Amino acid sequence: MTTVPSGAIDCDIHPATPGLRALLPYLDEYWADAIVARGIDRQNLDLTSYPSNTPLAGRPDWRPEKGAPGTSFEMLKAQALDGFGTRYAICNPIHVAQVLANDYMAAALCRAMNDWLAKEWLDRDARLRGSILVPMQASELAVEEIERLAGDKRFVQVLTLAMGEQPLGKRAYWPIYAAAEKHQLAIGIHAGSMYRHAPTSVGWPSFYLEDYVAQSQAFQDQLLSLVSEGVFVKYPALKVVLIESGFTWLPSYIWRADKTWRGVRMEVPWVNRAPSEFLHENVRLTIQPTDAPPDPKQLTRICEQIGSDRMLLFSTDYPHWQFDGDEAIPQGLPASMMQNILVDNALETYPRLSQH
Amino acid sequence: MDSTTLTPQAGAVGQPAKGQQSPGLIDCDIHPALRTPADLDRFLSVRWREHRKTFGDHVRRATKAWIYHRMDNHGMRLDAMPPGGGPAASDLDFMRQQHLDAYGVTLGVLQPLSSAAYVRSREYSAALCRAMNEWQVEDWTRHEKRLKASIVVNPEFPEDAVREIDHWADHPDFVQITVPPRTSDPLGRQSYWPIFEAAERHDMAIGLHVGGVNGHPSGGAGWPSYYLEEHQTNAHTAQAIVTSMVIEGVFERFRHLRVVMIEGGFGWVPPLSWRLDKHWQRLRAEVPHVKRPPSEYVREHFWFSTQPMEESTNPQDIAELFDWIGWDRLVFASDYPHWDFDDPNYVFRTKVSPEQKRMVLRDNARAAFRLP
Numbered sequence: 197m198t199t200v201p202s203g204a205i206d207c208d209i210h211p212a213t214p215g216l217r218a219l220l221p222y223l224d225e226y227w228a229d230a231i232v233a234r235g236i237d238r239q240n241l242d243l244t245s246y247p248s249n250t251p252l253a254g255r256p257d258w259r260p261e262k263g264a265p266g267t268s269f270e271m272l273k274a275q276a277l278d279g280f281g282t283r284y285a286i287c288n289p290i291h292v293a294q295v296l297a298n299d300y301m302a303a304a305l306c307r308a309m310n311d312w313l314a315k316e317w318l319d320r321d322a323r324l325r326g327s328i329l330v331p332m333q334a335s336e337l338a339v340e341e342i343e344r345l346a347g348d349k350r351f352v353q354v355l356t357l358a359m360g361e362q363p364l365g366k367r368a369y370w371p372i373y374a375a376a377e378k379h380q381l382a383i384g385i386h387a388g389s390m391y392r393h394a395p396t397s398v399g400w401p402s403f404y405l406e407d408y409v410a411q412s413q414a415f416q417d418q419l420l421s422l423v424s425e426g427v428f429v430k431y432p433a434l435k436v437v438l439i440e441s442g443f444t445w446l447p448s449y450i451w452r453a454d455k456t457w458r459g460v461r462m463e464v465p466w467v468n469r470a471p472s473e474f475l476h477e478n479v480r481l482t483i484q485p486t487d488a489p490p491d492p493k494q495l496t497r498i499c500e501q502i503g504s505d506r507m508l509l510f511s512t513d514y515p516h517w518q519f520d521g522d523e524a525i526p527q528g529l530p531a532s533m534m535q536n537i538l539v540d541n542a543l544e545t546y547p548r549l550s551q552h
Numbered sequence: 553m554d555s556t557t558l559t560p561q562a563g564a565v566g567q568p569a570k571g572q573q574s575p576g577l578i579d580c581d582i583h584p585a586l587r588t589p590a591d592l593d594r595f596l597s598v599r600w601r602e603h604r605k606t607f608g609d610h611v612r613r614a615t616k617a618w619i620y621h622r623m624d625n626h627g628m629r630l631d632a633m634p635p636g637g638g639p640a641a642s643d644l645d646f647m648r649q650q651h652l653d654a655y656g657v658t659l660g661v662l663q664p665l666s667s668a669a670y671v672r673s674r675e676y677s678a679a680l681c682r683a684m685n686e687w688q689v690e691d692w693t694r695h696e697k698r699l700k701a702s703i704v705v706n707p708e709f710p711e712d713a714v715r716e717i718d719h720w721a722d723h724p725d726f727v728q729i730t731v732p733p734r735t736s737d738p739l740g741r742q743s744y745w746p747i748f749e750a751a752e753r754h755d756m757a758i759g760l761h762v763g764g765v766n767g768h769p770s771g772g773a774g775w776p777s778y779y780l781e782e783h784q785t786n787a788h789t790a791q792a793i794v795t796s797m798v799i800e801g802v803f804e805r806f807r808h809l810r811v812v813m814i815e816g817g818f819g820w821v822p823p824l825s826w827r828l829d830k831h832w833q834r835l836r837a838e839v840p841h842v843k844r845p846p847s848e849y850v851r852e853h854f855w856f857s858t859q860p861m862e863e864s865t866n867p868q869d870i871a872e873l874f875d876w877i878g879w880d881r882l883v884f885a886s887d888y889p890h891w892d893f894d895d896p897n898y899v900f901r902t903k904v905s906p907e908q909k910r911m912v913l914r915d916n917a918r919a920a921f922r923l924p
Contacts, residue, residue, distance in 0.1 A: 251834050363773040363781070395772045396792035397785060399737045405835045406738070406799050409827055413788035414772030420781045421773055442827055448819025448862055448873065449787075455863045456783050459892060460623065463778055487827035494822075494876065501869055517834060 199522050200510070202281030205542035205549065208386075208439050208482045208511035209276050211317050212248075212266035213291040213309070216241065222308035222315075227301065241292040245388045250404065255517035265515035269320055276514040277323050280524065283539070284549055285514075286325045286352060287317055288386055288439060293329050294357055295390045302331035306341055310351070318350045325549065327355035327384050335371040342372070346379040349552040353382040353437065358414040359389035365418075365425030377431045380547045382480075385418055387411040387440040412487075415441040416449055419471075419479060423453070426466040428474040435545045437480045440513060442487040447501035450475060476504040480545045482511035483537065485518040486526040495528030505533045509542050565896040565913065566656030575910055576658040577896060578917035580857050581761065581814050581885035582651070582699070584662050584692055585642040591691070595683035603676060609667040612767035620782040623891060632889030640889035644695055651888045652698055655896055658914075659923060660699050661727060662688055663761045663814065669706050669732040670764045677706040681716050685726075693725035700921075702730035702759060707739070710746040717747070721754035727921045728757045728812065732764030739793050740800030748806045757855075757921050760793060761814040762786040790816030791824050794850060798828065801841035803849040811854050812920050814885060818856035822876040825850050851878060855920040857885035858912065859894040867902035879908050883917040 216237040220228045231237050246253050254265025258275055266272060277285055293305035306329040313326050328351050330338035338354075345351050354376050362368060364385065376383055387408075394400045395410045415438050422428065422436060453471040461467060467474075488495050499508070512524050519526075529537065543549055566577030586592060593601050608616070617626075625633075625640070632650065634643035641647055652660060664687075668680030681704045688701035703720045705713035713729075720726045729751050737743065739760075751758050769775045770785040790813050803809060828846035836842065842849075856877065862870055874882060887893050896913065904912075917923060 251837070252831070359772045359774070361774065363771075363776055366777070389772070393774060394768045396738060396796075397768050397770045397772075397789045398733065398735055398739060398766065398792050398796065399768055401738050401792075401796060401799075402741060403799055403838055405831055405838055406795050408831055408835070409795050409799075409824075410772055410792060412824075412827060413791050416788060417771035417773035417776065417781070417785060420784050421776055424776070424778045424780050442823070444826055445820060445823040447864070447869070448817075448823065451862045451864045451869075452784060452787060452817055452819060452860075455860065456780055460778075460780050460783070462623065463621075464780055467780075485830065487823060487830050489822065489826050489876070497872065498823075501864070501866075503865075 200280045200524050201538065203283045204280060204510050204538040206276065206280060206282045206285040206512050206514070207437065207509040207542055208288055208484065209272070209285045209514040210266045210516065211272060211287050211289060211313070212264040213289045214312060219305065219308040219312055222311045223304055227304040243290060243292060243295065243388065245407070246290060247404070252408070252517055254515050258515035269317070272514065273321060276512060277321065280512060280522070282323060284323055284325050286327060287313060288327050288355055288384060289313055289329060290386060290388055291329060294332070294388070299331055299334035299337060303334065303337040303341065306330055310341065310345055314348065314350070326351045327353045328381070329355055330372065332356050332369065332372070333361050335368060338372045339375045342375040342379065342381065349548045351381070352546040352548045353384040355384045355386055357388035357390060358385055358411055358418060358441070359395060361390060361392050363417060363421035365421030365423070365427050367425070370427070370430065373427060373431045373434055377434045382435040382437050382545055384437045384439050385415065411440070412442045412445055416445065419475065420453055423471045423474050424464050424467060426464070428478045429466055429468065434478060435480060436478055437482065437509065437545060439482045439511070440485065441481055442485055443481040443483065443508065444487045444489065444495070444498050446481070447498055450503065472503060476507065480507055480509050480541060482509045483526070484511045484513040484524065488526050488528070492528030495526060496530055499530050499533060505536050506541055506544065508533065508537045509545065510538045564654060564656030566658050576914040577656055578884065578914050578923065579657045579660045579886045579888070580812065580883045580917055581663050581859060581887045582660040583641055583888065583890065584664055584688065585639040586687070587638040587642040592683050592687060595686040596679055600676060600679040609671045610673060611667055611671055611765055613765045620779040622779060625891070627891050629889050629891055629893055644692060648696065651886070652696070657698060661921065662692060662699055662701050663730060663759070664688060664702065664704055665761070665763050666704055668704050669730070670708070670734070670766065671706070674709050674712065677709060678712045681705055681712070685716065685720055689723070689725055700727040701725045702728050704730055705747065707731050707735050707744055707747055710744060713747050714750045717750040717754065721756060727923060728759040730759045730761060733760045733762060733789050733793055733816070734764035734766040734768070736766050738796030740796035740798070740802050742800070745802070745805065748802060748809050752806045752809050755808070755922060757810040757812050759812045759814055760816070762789065762816055786815060787817040787820050791820050794824060794854060795828065798846045798849045799839055799842055801839070803853050804841055804843060809853055810920055812857065812883065813854060814857040815859060815887060816856070817860070817862065818858070818877060818882060819862040819873060821850065821856060822873065851881070855881050855883050855916060857883050858899060859885040859887045860892045861894055861899050871902040871904065879911050880916055880919070882912050883920055884913045
């Protein structure tokens with residue numbers, strides 16, 4: 197196994213997100229009052245996508261004695277930042293604010309979460325960077341939130357979930373992409389679902405394991421949506437980062453997308469290049485979890501077949517249990533790609549990292 | 553290894569070269585069409601004929617035709633229209649001439665695409681399934697011994713499906729049970745197990761040809777806008793089905809069940825297997841009934857049809873993919889007469905050994921469908 201050299205950029209860590217009571221100081225008067233008056237702060241609004249007791253949600257040695265994995269700043273600092281000698285680590289909070297039906301409440305909670313993240317985490321360690329939560333279903337409100345925070349260069353991307361109300365290429369979301377491109381913020385798509393519809397085209401699976409596996413296919417849907425709708429034609433500088441998506445599916449996915457596009461491109465005349473070209477240019481993927489083949493040589497082949505050394509970004513997915521010890525870099529990742537994966541690709545994907 | 557490059561050359565792949573034994577060509581995906589909807593009337597009672605004419609198929613979509621429009625000709629090859637009229641692949645003589653004889657197809661599996669398998673009304677569905685099965689025999693397999701039929705069932709009514717399977721299973725012209733992949737629930741769930749029990753009892757494969765509608769969006773991201781997207785989701789649906797069947801423990805209960813995934817691609821098979829293994833290892837306490845790494849069930853119980861063939865800029869990648877999946881798990885399919893038809897002369901763009909070629913073009917399908 198390769199150990200992680202000092203100075204890598206960790207593109208996916210997860211501080212535990214707070215309950216609504218902790219957010220009350222960050223809410224405006226109406227919402228602080230309404231949430232208490234309606235008893236919403238006494239409900240369990242933990243997301244079902246990441247039950248905190250599952251083995252996946254917290255590596256045994258990364259679990260605090262009390263509370264959810266990722267709760268303790270001291271542990272995160274010692275294990276994720278000092279532990280891997282990380283230069284920057286991007287915090288990706290996954291929170292009920294992202295799945296609400298009420299647009300205004302979603303906007304208020306996203307705002308509160310972003311301010312909470314800045315104060316409780318980013319202020320405490322200069323290596324931490326943040327993702328902006330936005331109410332994706334209400335693009336005007338999402339843009340307002342992006343504009344509000346754009347001046348704080350510690351925020352480097354806008355975060356959304358792999359399964360939302362509509363495929364992410366739809367025009368309803370374009371104002372968000374315009375704002376992100378303008379401020380050089382990446383769009384991060386993280387595993388997770390609003391559960392507005394079934395996670396698979398054949399309905400609702402019985403087990404958590406199936407849902408987690410199905411995330412990869414949802415990411416694949418999203419990529420083709422972004423390409424087919426012409427998002428990357430309209431916003432050529434936009435970077436989209438798939439976070440916790442796996443990446444070994446990428447080569448065969450690209451082959452199929454390119455082949456189908458050649459057959460039916462008349463349907464989408466604005467897609468003026470093969471999907472692979474847009475993917476290579478505009479899309480990035482974090483490396484954890486690596487759904488690795490049994491033989492490291494196969495992983496090397498997969499990396500070669502991706503067709504670009506600019507797509508993969510180092511991540512630990514701390515505190516999720518994706519690997520043991522310090523084996524954050526799976527065996528088989530080509531040595532020639534390492535500098536790109538660890539540092540250079542992240543700096544290109546997140547220009548704001550170099551601007552703070 | 554003695555290998556041959558299948559350089560593009562038109563001709564009858566399944567026919568023997570001079571002095572050689574016929575390698576045979578089994579095509580696992582041929583779509584027969586009704587000349588007119590009324591073709592089915594012969595096999596329906598007066599009640600269901602009237603119902604069909606008056607109310608039609610009540611299915612979970614907004615328009616009669618699918619809103620993800622294909623190119624011209626409803627997704628059919630333009631050259632596949634029979635000279636005597638009617639839709640593509642509705643004329644047996646022309647199918648013989650253009651496809652079976654032209655390529656030397658020694659055995660072709662009919663994949664009838666029909667709303668029978670997913671209309672919501674139970675009795676109507678049962679009547680349509682029976683009619684589709686009778687139609688395959690009366691209009692196709694009786695007249696052409698190279699063609700084999702598929703038992704059309706509606707999986708949402710497992711009791712009816714089992715009755716239909718029991719009715720036809722001993723008929724020599726039927727070689728598989730065809731289930732539309734877009735079921736209401738993931739196919740591995742126990743409500744569908746009676747169908748697997750019947751399949752195993754009759755030693756018949758379950759064939760899952762892409763298609764059908766179930767009210768769910770065609771992918772986890774939601775309803776796409778374009779056929780370009782919808783076409784690719786076939787591969788995602790296939791992955792969801794494999795995941796469900798393995799994780800529900802279908803193959804622990806039905807250890808001899810054979811499943812053929814048709815037109816859902818195969819490039820995803822290795823990465824899905826790796827992903828299943830990795831996360832099963834971590835989360836197996838949730839599914840103690842899954843006793844072995846998921847990849848082992850995939851390797852033992854599933855076959856995958858080749859069309860539409862994955863295409864990399866480096867053809868060697870595809871041979872490598874075959875190596876990773878296992879050459880014994882891939883079965884040739886043409887998808888005649890659809891627009892994305894694969895021509896067996898052109899389908900392999902890389903070096904394959906005669907043995908590998910024989911496996912994909914013939915032997916694997918024999919094993920999957922228990923063909924002579």
